[in-house]
Amino acid sequence: MERDSRKLSELSELIKSCLENNLEQSYWIVAELMDVRVNANGHCYLELVEKDEKSDRLVAKASGVIWAQRFRMLKILFEEETGQSFASGMKVLLNVSVNFHALYGFSLVIQDLDPSFTLGEIVRKRNEIVRQLKEDGIFELNKELTMPRLPQRIAVISSETAAGYGDFCTHLREDKGGFAYYIKLFPAIMQGAQTESSVIEALNKIYARIHSFDVVVIIRGGGATSDLSWFDSYDLCANCAQFPLPIISGIGHERDESVLDMVANQRVKTPTAAAEFLLQRLYVEDEKIKELRDTLIFLANEQRQREKDRLDHCSNRLPQLARMVTESGMNSQKIWIKQLGTATKLYLMKEMHRCDLKQEQLKWLSPERLLKRGYTLTLMDGKIITSPERVHSGDRITTRFSTGEINSIIE
Amino acid sequence: MSTKSLTYEEAIQQVELLIAQIENNEISMDDLAEKIRLASEYLRFCKEKLHKVNEEIEKVLKETEEL
Numbered sequence: 205m206e207r208d209s210r211k212l213s214e215l216s217e218l219i220k221s222c223l224e225n226n227l228e229q230s231y232w233i234v235a236e237l238m239d240v241r242v243n244a245n246g247h248c249y250l251e252l253v254e255k256d257e258k259s260d261r262l263v264a265k266a267s268g269v270i271w272a273q274r275f276r277m278l279k280i281l282f283e284e285e286t287g288q289s290f291a292s293g294m295k296v297l298l299n300v301s302v303n304f305h306a307l308y309g310f311s312l313v314i315q316d317l318d319p320s321f322t323l324g325e326i327v328r329k330r331n332e333i334v335r336q337l338k339e340d341g342i343f344e345l346n347k348e349l350t351m352p353r354l355p356q357r358i359a360v361i362s363s364e365t366a367a368g369y370g371d372f373c374t375h376l377r378e379d380k381g382g383f384a385y386y387i388k389l390f391p392a393i394m395q396g397a398q399t400e401s402s403v404i405e406a407l408n409k410i411y412a413r414i415h416s417f418d419v420v421v422i423i424r425g426g427g428a429t430s431d432l433s434w435f436d437s438y439d440l441c442a443n444c445a446q447f448p449l450p451i452i453s454g455i456g457h458e459r460d461e462s463v464l465d466m467v468a469n470q471r472v473k474t475p476t477a478a479a480e481f482l483l484q485r486l487y488v489e490d491e492k493i494k495e496l497r498d499t500l501i502f503l504a505n506e507q508r509q510r511e512k513d514r515l516d517h518c519s520n521r522l523p524q525l526a527r528m529v530t531e532s533g534m535n536s537q538k539i540w541i542k543q544l545g546t547a548t549k550l551y552l553m554k555e556m557h558r559c560d561l562k563q564e565q566l567k568w569l570s571p572e573r574l575l576k577r578g579y580t581l582t583l584m585d586g587k588i589i590t591s592p593e594r595v596h597s598g599d600r601i602t603t604r605f606s607t608g609e610i611n612s613i614i615e
Numbered sequence: 616m617s618t619k620s621l622t623y624e625e626a627i628q629q630v631e632l633l634i635a636q637i638e639n640n641e642i643s644m645d646d647l648a649e650k651i652r653l654a655s656e657y658l659r660f661c662k663e664k665l666h667k668v669n670e671e672i673e674k675v676l677k678e679t680e681e682l
Contacts, residue, residue, distance in 0.1 A: 353623060353624060353627075354623050354664060354665060356665075357672060357676070382666050383665055383666060384664075384665065384666055384667055384668040384669065386668075386672050386673065386676050388676045413675075416672075416675050416676060486665060489623075489661070489665055490662075490665055492627070493627075493658055493661050493662055493665070496627070496630050496631070496634065496654075496658060497655075497658050499634055500630070500633070500634055500637075500651060500654050500655070500658075503634060503637040503638060504637065504647060504651050507637060507640075507642075507644070507647055508644075508647070511644045
């Protein structure tokens with residue numbers, strides 16, 4: 205029996221016309237990008253997928269293509285608007301037309317895309333992570349750590365070859381402050397799907413030597429379009445938030461911040477800025493040491509000056525006092541001498557007077573005076589005889605007058 | 616004074632304490648020289664920590680390479 209058959213190409217043609225007749229020119233759809241690849245001609249081939257919200261299982265999948273000319277334009281638009289690279293994992297709002305090719309089958313030709321949707325998606329996802337971190341009570345933990353006064357032992361998480369790491373080291377090396385610092389690189393992949401696990405692994409390595417470091421710096425190179433979405437990861441940010449050393453994030457983008465920036469102890473825009481932040485801490489301490497030294501010198505001099513003034517005061521005062529004491533001493537001496545003089549004079553005069561009196565009295569009592577008045581003195585052997593019993597007959601006596609003597613012999 | 620186990624923070628605090636004492640005239644002229652010598656030593660310790668590369672730390676970090 206001969207069946208009513210047709211060629212495959214005829215069926216394909218039928219499907220094609222069926223699709224064309226029943227579908228609109230294009231549709232706006234929401235999908236996630238997967239396996240994004242660009243061939244040598246500049247055409248972009250990719251998979252569009254939809255995942256179940258809860259289980260994350262694929263519920264729909266379709267091949268897509270963006271023709272080279274359109275892709276160039278859309279890629280620039282998308283990356284400028286969102287700050288994200290047009291890559292796998294992005295959730296996008298696309299304008300697609302359904303295409304069916306007899307040889308290549310069903311595919312969606314992407315005509316346009318709306319970056320604001322993706323931007324909204326990023327924000328929504330970021331907010332969700334932030335909400336979860338806050339709910340878990342860990343959002344603020346790293347921020348609450350005190351940045352050490354001397355963050356000199358620096359653990360750097362970066363891609364080894366990244367220009368950013370070079371910038372960071374150069375900025376520290378070329379500084380003129382002459383500070384000591386120690387940099388240890390913990391290499392990690394800083395973009396793409398492996399970012400999360402790679403950075404967490406680096407953190408674990410640092411944790412194993414936690415006492416060797418003061419601070420962790422997470423940086424990545426500039427140049428290429430910043431793709432921050434890899435740092436909007438709950439696991440990565442939960443690890444950073446709970447890390448016991450303060451983290452400085454320098455993965456930044458001028459325009460928006462990642463969740464990592466939000467949980468980090470300090471966030472800066474570039475690796476150079478991260479180095480500058482650390483240097484500033486050291487400069488502050490350097491200044492502080494200088495200030496303390498100056499204060500110390502000032503106070504010491506001040507106290508010395510005070511003591512010197514005290515001493516000067518005393519030594520100036522001393523001669524003055526001495527002079528005062530001497531002068532008053534001399535004065536009293538003069539007075540004393542004067543007083544002494546007067547007293548002596550009086551005494552002497554009195555004595556002299558007394559002597560005069562005595563002399564006068566004596567004058568009256570002198571034998572010569574008596575002799576002149578007619579009295580005589582009787583002497584024997586040169587001694588005055590005052591009673592007759594002392595002389596015996598035959599004794600030779602002398603009788604003295606005022607004008608002479610006579611000798612006689614007692615009968 | 617042993618600066619071996621001293622931290623930078625502690626050293627700075629010691630200097631600040633000494634300065635406060637001098638400011639409040641709590642230090643006699645007899646002790647002044649000694650106290651200033653002590654404070655200078657703390658300051659030198661701080662300055663060295665800030666500026667002088669410590670071989671010991673370099674060594675520890677080298678060992679970290681093996682991880």
